[in-house]
Amino acid sequence: MAFVPAAAAPTPTPRPAAASSFVVPVGAAAGVTAPRRARLPVVAPARVAAAGGGGDVVQMAVVVGSPAPPFTLPTDGGGEVSLSDLRGKKVVLYFYPRDDTPGCTKEAQGFRDAADRLAAANAVVVGVSGDSVESHDAFKAKYGLNFALASDEAKSMLEAYGVWQLRQMFGKEFMGVVRSTFVIDSEGAVAREWRGVTVDGHVEEVVSYVESM
Numbered sequence: 001m002a003f004v005p006a007a008a009a010p011t012p013t014p015r016p017a018a019a020s021s022f023v024v025p026v027g028a029a030a031g032v033t034a035p036r037r038a039r040l041p042v043v044a045p046a047r048v049a050a051a052g053g054g055g056d057v058v059q060m061a062v063v064v065g066s067p068a069p070p071f072t073l074p075t076d077g078g079g080e081v082s083l084s085d086l087r088g089k090k091v092v093l094y095f096y097p098r099d100d101t102p103g104c105t106k107e108a109q110g111f112r113d114a115a116d117r118l119a120a121a122n123a124v125v126v127g128v129s130g131d132s133v134e135s136h137d138a139f140k141a142k143y144g145l146n147f148a149l150a151s152d153e154a155k156s157m158l159e160a161y162g163v164w165q166l167r168q169m170f171g172k173e174f175m176g177v178v179r180s181t182f183v184i185d186s187e188g189a190v191a192r193e194w195r196g197v198t199v200d201g202h203v204e205e206v207v208s209y210v211e212s213m
Helices: 102-113 115-120 133-143 156-160 202-212
Strands: 047-049 056-058 071-074 080-082 090-095 123-129 148-151 164-169 172-177 180-184 190-195
Touching: 071 148, 071 156, 090 102, 090 202, 102 115, 102 123, 102 133, 102 202, 115 123, 115 202, 133 148, 180 202, 190 202
Parallel strands: 090 123, 123 148
Antiparallel strands: 047 056, 056 071, 071 080, 090 180, 164 172, 180 190
């Protein structure tokens, strides 16, 4: 076969684009406009359902002065706690890493011993961790705790309140609860928050604040 120089090659006749094929842009002069791609709506998830019927929460940021994220979670003793059911009372909502560990036990005993002062201030305490209801039952019985312990095994409420975070210990990274406390006023708004809590002196600070409200 003889070699044909590129300059001498015949000019191919352009074919019209098939209707079912993709459209090749040919310029504004031709009056052809490339089709626009449809935009999918972006919808932020408002409610996160806990797996296995473990309750649900509305996922939102926690802002002092704004409504607290509502929740419904199972508690020790086969009960259930909802923020909406506590309307009219001040709520001390505290998050802790794990049942029956030294720091968590000391904190729980502090809130237990402050029960009379908190009741006089029209306040209730709710402790929350990722432990099971069965673990809460044993922890509560062992130390005579006199307030509800809510179980968030799905971590949905922990995430909604921003306390389920990446942590480091002994050079290892893991997801865990950052010890935190929120005081919610009688109208359901966040009045104050403490994050990264040190147990010593914390309960007294919280109780004194609630008494001053």
